Amino acid sequence: MRIKQVSVFVQNQPGRLLAILEVMEKNGINLRALSISESGEFGIVRMIFPDAERGMEALREAGFTARMDWIVSAEIPDTPGGLLNNVVKPLSEAGVNLKYFYAATDAISKKTIVVLKADDLDKAEQILEGI
Amino acid sequence: MIRDPKHEQMSRGDLEKLQLERLKAIVAYVAEKSPYYQRAFKERGIKPGDVQSLKDITKLPFTSKLDFRDNYPFGLLAVPMDEVVRVHSSSGTTGKPVIAPYTQKDIDTWSEIMARTLATAGVNKDDVLQNAYGYGLFTGGLGFHYGAECLGASVIPTGGGNTKRQILLMQDLGTTVITCTPSYSLILNETALEMGVDIRESKLRVGVFGAEPWSEQMRKDIQGKMGISAINIYGLTEIIGPGVSTECPYQCGMHIAEDHFLAEIINPETGEQLPYGETGELVLTTLTKEAQPVMRFRTKDITSLNPEPCECGRTHVRMSRITGRTDDMLVIKGVNVFPSQIESVLLDVEGVEPHYMIVVDRQEGFKSDYLEVWVEVSDDVFSDEMQKMESLEAKLRAEMDSVLAIAAKIKLVEPKTIARTEGKAKRVFDRSELPDT
Numbered sequence: 001m002r003i004k005q006v007s008v009f010v011q012n013q014p015g016r017l018l019a020i021l022e023v024m025e026k027n028g029i030n031l032r033a034l035s036i037s038e039s040g041e042f043g044i045v046r047m048i049f050p051d052a053e054r055g056m057e058a059l060r061e062a063g064f065t066a067r068m069d070w071i072v073s074a075e076i077p078d079t080p081g082g083l084l085n086n087v088v089k090p091l092s093e094a095g096v097n098l099k100y101f102y103a104a105t106d107a108i109s110k111k112t113i114v115v116l117k118a119d120d121l122d123k124a125e126q127i128l129e130g131i
Numbered sequence: 132m133i134r135d136p137k138h139e140q141m142s143r144g145d146l147e148k149l150q151l152e153r154l155k156a157i158v159a160y161v162a163e164k165s166p167y168y169q170r171a172f173k174e175r176g177i178k179p180g181d182v183q184s185l186k187d188i189t190k191l192p193f194t195s196k197l198d199f200r201d202n203y204p205f206g207l208l209a210v211p212m213d214e215v216v217r218v219h220s221s222s223g224t225t226g227k228p229v230i231a232p233y234t235q236k237d238i239d240t241w242s243e244i245m246a247r248t249l250a251t252a253g254v255n256k257d258d259v260l261q262n263a264y265g266y267g268l269f270t271g272g273l274g275f276h277y278g279a280e281c282l283g284a285s286v287i288p289t290g291g292g293n294t295k296r297q298i299l300l301m302q303d304l305g306t307t308v309i310t311c312t313p314s315y316s317l318i319l320n321e322t323a324l325e326m327g328v329d330i331r332e333s334k335l336r337v338g339v340f341g342a343e344p345w346s347e348q349m350r351k352d353i354q355g356k357m358g359i360s361a362i363n364i365y366g367l368t369e370i371i372g373p374g375v376s377t378e379c380p381y382q383c384g385m386h387i388a389e390d391h392f393l394a395e396i397i398n399p400e401t402g403e404q405l406p407y408g409e410t411g412e413l414v415l416t417t418l419t420k421e422a423q424p425v426m427r428f429r430t431k432d433i434t435s436l437n438p439e440p441c442e443c444g445r446t447h448v449r450m451s452r453i454t455g456r457t458d459d460m461l462v463i464k465g466v467n468v469f470p471s472q473i474e475s476v477l478l479d480v481e482g483v484e485p486h487y488m489i490v491v492d493r494q495e496g497f498k499s500d501y502l503e504v505w506v507e508v509s510d511d512v513f514s515d516e517m518q519k520m521e522s523l524e525a526k527l528r529a530e531m532d533s534v535l536a537i538a539a540k541i542k543l544v545e546p547k548t549i550a551r552t553e554g555k556a557k558r559v560f561d562r563s564e565l566p567d568t
Binding site for chain 1: 509547
């Protein structure tokens with residue numbers, strides 16, 4: 001399924017992630033998933049919110065550089081080989097290249113949520129719809 | 132039209148002869164009359180007879196803005212006060228103002244130079260010239276006024292401000308030439324449009340703009356919007372006011388009035404004279420001034436000189452548009468760089484905004500072996516993909532390297548990291564000034 005993700009530009013310094021999370025708390029915005037990638041002196045924090053627009057507005061208002069992008073998310077069984085057989089193998093066989101990827105597991109429902117961006121987002125979405 | 136063919140079209144050889152004759156005379160004059168130069172020459176053991184060729188000018192000491200300040204107000208004056216008929220002054224925004232006294236002969240010389248300047252810019256006696264430079268202590272207002280009268284043009288002395296009245300008079304009196312700062316010309320145009328007036332349809336055909344730095348891009352903008360020929364002129368209070376140099380309608384550099392001002396280009400670090408064509412600091416010596424002649428004045432303006440004959444037929448050297456001030460210059464690993472050049476490289480990369488700062492590690496003067504450029508990441512250039520962010524960084528680095536031949540470290544920073552100031556922004560910081568980099 002296609003969902004919206006919010007990304008924020010941060011300098012790679014102590015306290016920057018804290019500043020982002022404080023904005024979320026202050027605005028009563030819940031966080032579903034989060035990933036950080038870093039490159040030397042800066043990083044990109046990517047987040048999934050129940051309401052992406054609200055999340056982005058709150059961050060921009062607090063002075064952050066933020067943007068919203070469509071990405072693909074899917075729910076897969078939390079079992080050995082779950083990620084391999086449901087996501088990576090079919091995408092790889094279809095020649096879809098991943099740009100980035102992150103996941104979160106819910107221990108109670110035994111489900112894993114994966115979030116990814118690919119060079120061919122339509123194809124990735126199509127393949128993952130079939131799970 | 133060439134107003135003074137004898138002087139403006141002199142062969143370079145004859146011009147140099149005239150310059151040497153005048154230089155020798157003025158050096159002897161200041162050695163005798165100016166308390167400041169008497170002292171300065173004595174301290175260095177300089178005798179007027181030491182100057183036997185134009186090259187010998189390098190034996191004379193430089194005069195700086197600081198010397199004017201230290202000898203405020205009349206330490207450089209070479210005539211008794213009763214011979215002074217007028218006094219102008221700089222704004223003094225950076226300290227005590229520079230005082231510029233004139234004798235009657237100086238006023239006559241200046242008026243003639245300004246008449247020639249206006250003629251060079253394409254103005255003639257049939258023109259209606261609206262002078263919107265400020266009248267008063269500032270040299271611009273009266274300098275243009277006297278020059279235009281001397282030329283025989285009809286002068287409307289509006290001075291600065293009251294923009295709506297300016298537009299009204301421009302239309303009703305049929306103004307053909309406007310003289311003001313380049314930025315004021317844009318304000319005039321905007322106000323005209325608000326009043327429903329299209330200046331392109333008016334009689335206005337020439338603008339003579341100076342007193343502040345402007346770019347070639349801005350010239351194109353003004354010419355397009357107002358349908359005029361926008362001419363760049365240059366001058367300094369310390370030297371005479373406007374009239375030191377002006378463009379002709381070919382717009383290919385500003386002709387320096389070399390029969391009155393001797394121009395040199397020096398390396399601002401070493402003070403060494405540089406050959407034609409090389410970029411450095413402009414140094415000017417007045418050859419004909421009476422009240423307050425100045426030897427080798429360091430203008431702090433960065434330019435280069437071109438002695439090639441101009442299509443207009445004038446032989447006087449042309450100075451290029453001022454590209455910067457020595458105050459702003461940086462020398463990064465031996466390469467001269469101005470913050471304005473760094474800015475233009477950054478702005479050429481799509482989406483990058485002019486919020487940047489430059490971090491150097493100055494050991495002495497403006498030399499640094501280190502250059503870091505901080506660029507704020509705007510929403511326009513930000514990407515959720517790390518690869519794109521890294522390639523932005525790499526692109527900025529490569530542009531710095533290919534355009535300016537300097538290796539800069541690019542640091543992408545969050546918005547508002549760089550302090551916003553009203554007016555002139557401080558762009559260059561020393562590493563030691565920053566708490567944590």
